[in-house]
Amino acid sequence: MTFDHYGIGHGFDRPGFGEAYFQAQGISAIHVMGRGDDWYQYADMDAAMATVRAATEGAVRVVTYGSSMGGYGALRFADAAGATDALALSPQYSLDPKVAAHERRWSQDFRRIRWRPDSNGPISCSARAVVVYDPIGPDRWHGERIAQDIACHLIRLPYTAHPVTTYLSDAGLLGPLIAGLLDGDFDPQAFRREARRNRSANGIYLGELAASQPRRRVATALSLARRALDVSPGNWHAQVSLARLLSQEGRHDEALSILAVLVQQSDRSLTYVVDLGNAFLHAGLTTEARAIADEVLSRAGDVAHLHAWAAHICWLNGDVADARRLIRRAVTLDAGNRVYLRAIIDYHFGAPYIAGVRGVRVTSWLRLARWMMKAPLRPEPAEAVRRPFPFRRRQDDSASDSAG
Structure with missing residues (x-):
């Protein structure tokens, strides 16, 4: 049973999270879809989970699964859905300002949402829970806070970014992780070793490691970023990591060249279009940056x-x-x-x-x-x-x- 992540779309005329994958694998799935990026703070959530529980009654194994905002749902509603297992990738404990006052991501949403006390207090989850996240950054607090409330397999993968889902997919580990939980033979220790063993040849890991270097180690940062692109030449994360560093160091022509290609490869994904605008700004090309800003806002x-x-x-x-x-x-x-x-x-x-x-x-x-x-x-x-x-x-x- 999957829960949508943030930004997947509004309304219900769209596929659920992971729907195409589970169909291809022949795995039965129920997809919980919010009408917007509301962190499932809906009055009818209890009724929806009761419906799911009735539909899956008698199943040997029911796994809730989500990434980021979906990870929040996978943990918070596992018991209500009658889940035996829960897989939460880079989950938030809560974004309720009364609970996570320090959290500044998604500020436009957490001020807008009316948070339900019954969905944002201490977590109650009797399902076997697996939580995978990057502890370098704001996800650390959420992972540690979750572990205070429930017994879970907490798998920390440094320098794998938010959400860690992208790294796991790129490293070929996401499918085996889901299969292990569905089959009931998931080994968290073996998974942790495998995830770390191959990271030195992964563009996302090397790109994140490059971005974390202090300014005094700029040569090391650039070397790591170039290696990220060498080992993963088609990886967009590796490309943007190198471009950002080059832009910061005043090597504007190289940065703009990489980003121009990346924007086209990604079919003008807003994430990379914004990066292109920033690169124009760092290069002093404010007219070009203004044109990019107009496109983004449109x-x-x-x-x-x-x-x-x-x-x-x-x-x-x-x-x-x-x-x-x-x-x-x-x-x-x-x-x-x-x-x-x-x-x-x-x-x-x-x-x-x-x-x-x-x-x-x-x-x-x-x-x-x-x-x-x-x-x-x-x-x-x-x-x-x-x-x-x-x-x-x-x-x-x-x-x-x-x-x-």
């Missing part, structure tokens, strides 16, 4: 962080009005995000935030403080009021539209 117009990213590109390109419009849109889409709220002030006062340059933001806040000190303490007649502050609220503004 295809993903409801994603807040892409509006913030495009706003920064527009600002550097001198398109001030567009930058301010886009950052206001980011706030509308992700109300409460302090980074975007600060950026509105920065852009309004002409000093946008640039990571690593402290004085830039300080300048904007000083300007704000000076303006506030000069502002009248008593209200003036309505016809005389002039409001340069960007958070003016009209009477007909919706609650989520915090930018005037």
Whole structure:
């Protein structure tokens, strides 16, 4: 029984997670599909799982399976579905801000979702659970927190990225892992040894290892990234890892050449189109970067962080009005995000935030403080009021539209 991962699509006119694979293997499967990226916080989840449990009654083995958001579902609903086993790849423990206050990924979603207490407290899972994840990065907290609640086979695979599903598939390990659980003869120790034995010849592992190197070891990072491409010449992850490093080191022509090919190979996948836009920006080609930003927003117009990213590109390109419009849109889409709220002030006062340059933001806040000190303490007649502050609220503004 599979659970959709994040971004698989909205609505139900689409295949379920892993549907084609299980059909090809002759494995019976039930696919749990959310109507959106809502982390299964639906009032009818209990009824849906009861239906699944009735449909699988009498089966010798029922395995829940999911990746990332799907891994959350595979663990959280295993008991309700009557599962004997659960396979969770790079799962989240919870994204409820009351439970995982430090988690900043998917911020647009975790603020929007109404989290159900019964689905985000301590996990109850009597199924035999296998949790595979990369402990280098934010998934570490989730893996360790899951292990505090339930007995499980916790398999840590460093430098395999999120989700680890991609690495396992690329290394030829995903199919045997699923088969072992279905057959009831899965050996976690043998699997862990096999997963680590072949990683030195895997482009994803080498690419992640390259990206983790400190700046003082740039030669080592580039060597690892080139080796990743040598051992996996067709691997998109290896290509983008090398391109990002080359771009950071000012070798713009090489980076842009790799990314241009990758964008075409991937049929202009948004992930790599964004990387191409960043590479143009690092090369000082702001006009080209702006064109990329326009393409991205035309295809993903409801994603807040892409509006913030495009706003920064527009600002550097001198398109001030567009930058301010886009950052206001980011706030509308992700109300409460302090980074975007600060950026509105920065852009309004002409000093946008640039990571690593402290004085830039300080300048904007000083300007704000000076303006506030000069502002009248008593209200003036309505016809005389002039409001340069960007958070003016009209009477007909919706609650989520915090930018005037």
